[in-house]
Amino acid sequence: MSEVKTPPDSARPDPAPASSGAAGRPARRRPPRSPERRRQIRRNTLVGWSFILPNFVGFAVFTLVPVTAAFALAFMEWNSFSSPQWVGLANFQRMIGDENFRVALFNTLFYAGGHIPLTLVAALALAIVLNRKIRGVKFFRTAAFFPYITSLVAVAVVWNMLFNPTLGPVNQFLEFLGVTNPPGWTASTDWAMPAVIITSVWRDMGYYMVLYLAGLQTIPEEYYEAARVDGANAWQRFWHVTLPGLRPVTFFVVVMLTIQSFKILDLIVVMTDGGPGRSTLVLAQLIYREGIREGRFGYSSAIALVLFFIVLTVTVVQFRINERGKNR
Amino acid sequence: MTVLPDAASTGAPPRAPAAPLPARRPKGLIRKAATYVLLTAAALLVLVPFIWMISSSLKRNNEVFTVPIQWIPTEFRWSNFVDIWDRIPMMLYLRNSAFLAITITFLQVLTGSFAAYGFSKVHFPGRDALFLAYIGTIAVPWQAYMVPQYIMMQEAGLTNTFWSIILLQAFGAFGVFLMRQYYMSIPDELVEAARIDGLSEYGIYRRIMLPLSKPALASLALLTFVNTWNDYMGPFIYLTSNELWTVQLGLRSFIGQYDAEYAMIMTGAVISVLPIVLIFLLGQRYFIRGIATTGLKG
Numbered sequence: 011m012s013e014v015k016t017p018p019d020s021a022r023p024d025p026a027p028a029s030s031g032a033a034g035r036p037a038r039r040r041p042p043r044s045p046e047r048r049r050q051i052r053r054n055t056l057v058g059w060s061f062i063l064p065n066f067v068g069f070a071v072f073t074l075v076p077v078t079a080a081f082a083l084a085f086m087e088w089n090s091f092s093s094p095q096w097v098g099l100a101n102f103q104r105m106i107g108d109e110n111f112r113v114a115l116f117n118t119l120f121y122a123g124g125h126i127p128l129t130l131v132a133a134l135a136l137a138i139v140l141n142r143k144i145r146g147v148k149f150f151r152t153a154a155f156f157p158y159i160t161s162l163v164a165v166a167v168v169w170n171m172l173f174n175p176t177l178g179p180v181n182q183f184l185e186f187l188g189v190t191n192p193p194g195w196t197a198s199t200d201w202a203m204p205a206v207i208i209t210s211v212w213r214d215m216g217y218y219m220v221l222y223l224a225g226l227q228t229i230p231e232e233y234y235e236a237a238r239v240d241g242a243n244a245w246q247r248f249w250h251v252t253l254p255g256l257r258p259v260t261f262f263v264v265v266m267l268t269i270q271s272f273k274i275l276d277l278i279v280v281m282t283d284g285g286p287g288r289s290t291l292v293l294a295q296l297i298y299r300e301g302i303r304e305g306r307f308g309y310s311s312a313i314a315l316v317l318f319f320i321v322l323t324v325t326v327v328q329f330r331i332n333e334r335g336k337n338r
Numbered sequence: 339m340t341v342l343p344d345a346a347s348t349g350a351p352p353r354a355p356a357a358p359l360p361a362r363r364p365k366g367l368i369r370k371a372a373t374y375v376l377l378t379a380a381a382l383l384v385l386v387p388f389i390w391m392i393s394s395s396l397k398r399n400n401e402v403f404t405v406p407i408q409w410i411p412t413e414f415r416w417s418n419f420v421d422i423w424d425r426i427p428m429m430l431y432l433r434n435s436a437f438l439a440i441t442i443t444f445l446q447v448l449t450g451s452f453a454a455y456g457f458s459k460v461h462f463p464g465r466d467a468l469f470l471a472y473i474g475t476i477a478v479p480w481q482a483y484m485v486p487q488y489i490m491m492q493e494a495g496l497t498n499t500f501w502s503i504i505l506l507q508a509f510g511a512f513g514v515f516l517m518r519q520y521y522m523s524i525p526d527e528l529v530e531a532a533r534i535d536g537l538s539e540y541g542i543y544r545r546i547m548l549p550l551s552k553p554a555l556a557s558l559a560l561l562t563f564v565n566t567w568n569d570y571m572g573p574f575i576y577l578t579s580n581e582l583w584t585v586q587l588g589l590r591s592f593i594g595q596y597d598a599e600y601a602m603i604m605t606g607a608v609i610s611v612l613p614i615v616l617i618f619l620l621g622q623r624y625f626i627r628g629i630a631t632t633g634l635k636g
Contacts, residue, residue: 051462051463054460054461054462055462055463057456057460057462057539058456058460058461058462058465059456059462060456061452061453061455061456061457061460061539061543062452062453062456062457062468063453064448064449064452064453065449065450065452065453065509065513065514066453066468067509068449068505068508068509069472069475069509069510069511069514071505072487072490072505072506072509073475073483073509073510073511074471074475075486075490076483076484076486076487076490077475077478077482077483077486079483079486079489080482080483080485080486083485083486136380139376139377139380140377142373144370144373144374146374146377147377149381150377150380150381151626152619152622153381153384153385154380154381154384155626156384156385156388156615156618157384157387159564159568159614159615159618159625160388160568160611160614161567161568161585161586161589161607161610161611161614162568162570162586163570163586163589163590163593163607163610164391164589164607164608164610164611165387167589167593167603167604167607168387168390168391168604168607169387171390171394171402171403171600171604172386172387172390174403177403177404177405178403179386179390179407182405182406182407212384212387216384217629220626220629220630221629221630223630224630269477269479272479273479273480273481273482275481275571276570276571279570279571279574280570280590293481294479294481297481297482297484297485298481298484298575301484301485301488302484302485302488302575307485307486307489310485311485311486314481314482314483314485315482317479317481317482318478318479318482321477321479322477325477
């Protein structure tokens with residue numbers, strides 16, 4: 011699979027569809043709109059829409075409309091027992107004084123700050139180690155990918171048991187290594203979030219490893235040869251050939267990981283349900299509690315809007331950094 | 339069955355074998371051994387939770403937590419796998435999960451590939467702007483609009499029915515995106531030639547694109563199936579009656595009720611993972627390829 015483009019630039023006019031077998035000849039200027047050409051465009055539009063429509067109806071009703079509604083709801087006061095009212099920025103003012111929101115925001119940042127770099131490093135390390143031609147490498151790749159396809163409830167319950175403070179295998183192992191007072195993990199307010207992060211890194215690294223493996227295949231062997239001829243050792247080859255070659259993949263992985271980290275919800279609901287206390291309460295969970303459990307639609311949508319803007323800002327910054335890196 | 343193409347098959351010329359130096363042979367062997375030791379250690383680290391899950395599911399409840407850890411049960415209690423069907427309506431949960439996963443996968447693959455053809459091979463004004471709207475929603479975290487979705491479903495009276503989950507998940511942008519990525523790699527000349535031969539657009543889709551995109555269809559189907567099977571939040575929010583529960587919800591509530599029956603809980607966990615493992619091992623190639631496709635950039 012070669013030429014796969016990022017979403018095309020919509021400002022560019024489409025090349026005129028070859029109606030009379032003029033394929034391959036680039037149109038230098040837009041041909042004058044003859045009636046025949048207009049008919050052609052209309053026919054294409056109808057045909058194109060007929061393909062898109064079945065999916066689009068569902069997509070528009072169940073995704074586009076809710077996304078748009080979420081933006082509007084953020085500026086309204088609406089509970090399950092009253093009619094919606096426009097209140098402007100009141101929801102956001104309330105958020106500033108809401109301690110649950112502050113805790114959830116901090117925990118979300120904590121989670122993202124751990125999950126993004128650790129998953130990236132683990133996935134890259136796995137990909138580098140498994141990108142060689144040795145017998146049995148396929149088995150190891152499959153093993154690394156296994157956690158990703160395992161059902162979430164199974165993952166959560168197994169890790170909860172592994173992390174059991176007194177009898178769990180994790181702490182037994184730590185004691186064996188000579189740690190005298192191992193952490194209480196999911197039973198302690200300080201260690202619950204690290205436990206969730208460890209579990210999620212273990213779960214996601216195989217997925218991103220696959221992306222990195224695909225990226226490693228695109229680096230030409232000649233580059234390594236040239237580096238060897240120049241006397242570069244393994245570390246220098248990694249630093250000057252592999253990492254720059256993986257730049258596009260790394261960018262994609264970081265963006266995906268960012269989006270994924272900030273919306274973390276399911277693993278936390280199943281593993282700790284935000285506890286102990288509020289130590290693992292994250293933004294997505296607060297949105298769920300306020301909106302679906304408490305029926306405060308307006309306020310929860312305002313929190314959702316904040317979450318969306320955080321993700322958007324971080325992603326835009328990443329795009330900027332990536333652009334600058336490319337031009338260097 | 340290869341999972342991923344190896345670096346050697348990507349068109350790099352085969353390297354001339356270096357003249358073997360006798361002094362380097364043992365070193366090469368040691369290196370190879372070291373690599374395998376490293377790999378095995380890493381694999382063990384990744385697989386420990388699975389090993390523990392399977393071993394615990396074959397123990398008595400009071401044998402799960404022991405000091406020191408017993409990795410291999412003293413006696414295998416296969417009866418756990420018989421007893422669990424009486425403890426919770428496992429069959430019902432499995433049926434519900436399978437029904438949802440199959441229905442959603444079918445709709446997603448069908449409508450997604452159909453729409454992807456319109457987005458990649460038919461040129462009409464406004465097409466790319468529309469596609470950007472699709473892509474844009476992938477970047478919006480689902481959690482940001484789950485509340486409006488919930489309100490809509492409540493108004494329509496569809497909460498606590500399978501319809502809510504099916505309608506919300508069958509028309510995602512992801513399927514369209516993945517299939518379009520693949521169709522873009524099929525040369526336009528092929529489609530043009532078919533047009534000149536007088537095939538209608540629907541004919542081209544059915545007779546040329548679908549057969550050519552079997553691997554991509556398989557990838558999308560597998561990814562969707564696994565995601566739906568493993569989905570927790572959707573059923574958790576929408577399905578309240580026990581007879582509609584999926585395996586994930588059933589297992590979660592079982593843990594809530596009998597939190598000391600460790601072995602039984604692990605048995606349930608193993609059963610919930612088994613179907614996915616089987617499907618994954620059968621279609622592993624397509625799975626990996628599908629994920630790699632989403633990461634490709636021209």
